[in-house]
Amino acid sequence: MNFTLKIWRQKSRTDEGKLVTYTVRDISPDASFLEMLDILNETLVRRGEEPVAFDHDCREGICGSCGLMIEGRAHGPHRGSATCELRMRSFEDDDTITVEPWRARPFPIIKDLVVDRTAFDRIMAAGGYVSVKTGQAPDANAIPVPKHCAEKAMDAAVCIGCGACVATCPNGSAMLFVAAKVSQLALLPQGHAERKERVGRMLAQMDAEGFGACSNTYACEAECPKQISVEHIARLNREFIRAKVS
């Protein structure tokens, strides 16, 4: 398959950046989107040009490193899959594909398609944990967790922190990410002790980083590679009310 690619090239944080057009030829329909970029980069290196910088690690949809805006959709046209899981057969031969980095003020571009997502780490550091004295491993069944709570907590815990929610939100809001983390811990007994402080601190950090406010477009749920539901945002809001009125 042959494609015309329009890729965002930006030398550094301060550089202006622009879309540059490339063509790739004889790409296997079974190649992943990242493999297609690898092939492009090999060509660029052979020509003595700077390869396109993009984030990637596990390439099996579980690490959250990759994340590209592909033809105006976070992680490409399919629902419930990360960029690395996208295959080139999802496109038509001779398609033109625009590839852009996540765009949000709290995610500054480092180079080309690579953005700095440490804002997420700072939100996690603000309260996305359970404080415990680390000692001997506790007894496996010392804390009973109802099955339905464990299931729901797991639905939130599948968040890989890729940032697609922020990238696709018209407001650049990180609500789905924060909601998944708050929700996961609020649903489990281990998280109950710090639930009041946690929601306030994580939301305050989210605001301080410069993310926008949620306007319930639910675009995040549609584009989340792990299909995390906006139900978790509702739970986050309940946690917020509980913390503020009690």
Next chain:
Amino acid sequence: MSKTTSFLMSSVGRKMIMALSGLFLCSFLVVHLYINLFLFKSDYGVEFDAYSHFMATYPLIRPIEIVLFLGFLLHAIVGIWLWLMNRRARPVKYEVLKASENSALSSRIMWVTGIVVAAFLVVHINSFFITSRFLTPERSMFVIVREVFRNPWYDAFYVVALGFLAYHLKHGFQSAFQTFGLRGTRYQRLIDLVAMIFWLLIPIGFAAMPLYFLWAY
């Protein structure tokens, strides 16, 4: 920071103010529609005029009126505040963006539908509220309404603006309950049902009035 300050400073807290003020304004729509439905009664506006006289003269209505205006103002100011904050969060726009693939248009253009509704309110208040409250018209309110609604251009603007109100409420009503954390719970179906009354039936009820005076009266 006190709990109230931290509540107001939080983006979620501000959204709760949007939701609360929005639902308060929705409650006004119910009262407003109830009274105005008397326009359809075949009594040449006797009962409608009695109600409008009551609304214009009864002293307890004044504080309610002021709270209502403050509600509009609060909803608009906090809305603009959030809109500016949200715009700042993405200084560089995408070259290609297919937002229609992942979200409803009504949810993305709340600021547009909000501005149209605000513009409509200015015209609407100028046509009816100012006349009934501050001027002492020689004609009855019913006659004034009938006269105003005989202008097809005015009616067209009126119906289109109500369409925008419907679109604003289509997103806004259910969105308020998501902000309160009540969507995705056992109340979901009830919320969707009541939402339908607000975004569909109430705007249709209001839109029927100018069309009634234009064609049927």
